[in-house]
Amino acid sequence: MSLIKRLVPLSLKQKIKTFQEDFQRRQLFGALAPLVPPVERMYDGPPGLAEFKANGEEFLAIYRERCGLRPDERMLDIGCGTGRKTLPLTQYFDARAVYEGVDIRQEGVDWCREKITPRFPHFHFRQIDVYNQLYNPRGTHRASEYQFPFPDASFSFAVLGSVFTHMLPDDLAHYLREVARMLESRGRCLISYFLLNEESLRHVEAGEGTLDLKYVSEQYRVISLEVPEEAIAFDERWVTNLYAEAGLEIVRLDYGSWCGRRDHLSYQDLVLAVKS
Numbered sequence: 001m002s003l004i005k006r007l008v009p010l011s012l013k014q015k016i017k018t019f020q021e022d023f024q025r026r027q028l029f030g031a032l033a034p035l036v037p038p039v040e041r042m043y044d045g046p047p048g049l050a051e052f053k054a055n056g057e058e059f060l061a062i063y064r065e066r067c068g069l070r071p072d073e074r075m076l077d078i079g080c081g082t083g084r085k086t087l088p089l090t091q092y093f094d095a096r097a098v099y100e101g102v103d104i105r106q107e108g109v110d111w112c113r114e115k116i117t118p119r120f121p122h123f124h125f126r127q128i129d130v131y132n133q134l135y136n137p138r139g140t141h142r143a144s145e146y147q148f149p150f151p152d153a154s155f156s157f158a159v160l161g162s163v164f165t166h167m168l169p170d171d172l173a174h175y176l177r178e179v180a181r182m183l184e185s186r187g188r189c190l191i192s193y194f195l196l197n198e199e200s201l202r203h204v205e206a207g208e209g210t211l212d213l214k215y216v217s218e219q220y221r222v223i224s225l226e227v228p229e230e231a232i233a234f235d236e237r238w239v240t241n242l243y244a245e246a247g248l249e250i251v252r253l254d255y256g257s258w259c260g261r262r263d264h265l266s267y268q269d270l271v272l273a274v275k276s
């Protein structure tokens, strides 16, 4: 068998792989299959069709059950990537809803705009040219000064999934103030983090987590000094103070499994807050 495999030309192997992937994509996503990027273009999370689907479904359930997401909301998704968490929303939101997906990486925005918007015109996507060493090293704007192109109180629900796990402290603090500005009164935001507190630090120190957070600064820890945006964990108290300063009241905090914690909701810690 291995001899036969070795004799098959590379181009044919690639064709077989693409055929298998297309088949699996149709099986998993049905009519939405053309909106799912090729596995090699899934730069924004675990690559794999089953993983893409599971993550989207997990978060639609969290949005609905934990955040009370209704089918007619005005939603802002900062760092929407290739639409992993967007796709199931196309089946949930009705025509009154508006979804604005924003990302700094052109390829994710291009994909979503070309594939999702033509079928679901109330789903919009735009690229913002903000610098991030990992995701947009040529970006021209500083995240710590960037003003989003949406008026005050534009949205009833905002999410940042696995975005503040890749941003530096001043950038995060400014983005959080921007989120508060763009939310209407009583609007909610769901943001994921790696939060450092007594419990998570105990697990991290014991080497039980998925991240080797060996570089320690005052309010955060990182796995790489060269590219700190690869993965950043923040001191929980520092983060919760920022919420208070931004006028956001934390109403729910569900800790994640990232540090090796057994009792968890998702992989990252999820903070749900309401604009007070």
Ligand SMILES: C[S@@+](CC[C@H](N)C(=O)[O-])C[C@H]1O[C@@H](n2cnc3c(N)ncnc32)[C@H](O)[C@@H]1O
Residues within 6 Å of the ligand: 044, 045, 078, 079, 080, 081, 082, 084, 085, 102, 103, 104, 105, 108, 130, 131, 132, 135, 143, 160, 161, 162, 163, 166, 167
């Ligand atoms: C790990 S991916 C998560 C993608 C998506 N939110 C999800 O959960 O599937 C992080 C995304 O955040 C984007 N990102 C990083 N820094 C950003 C910033 N300053 N502003 C907006 N998006 C950013 C990246 O380009 C990338 O698409």
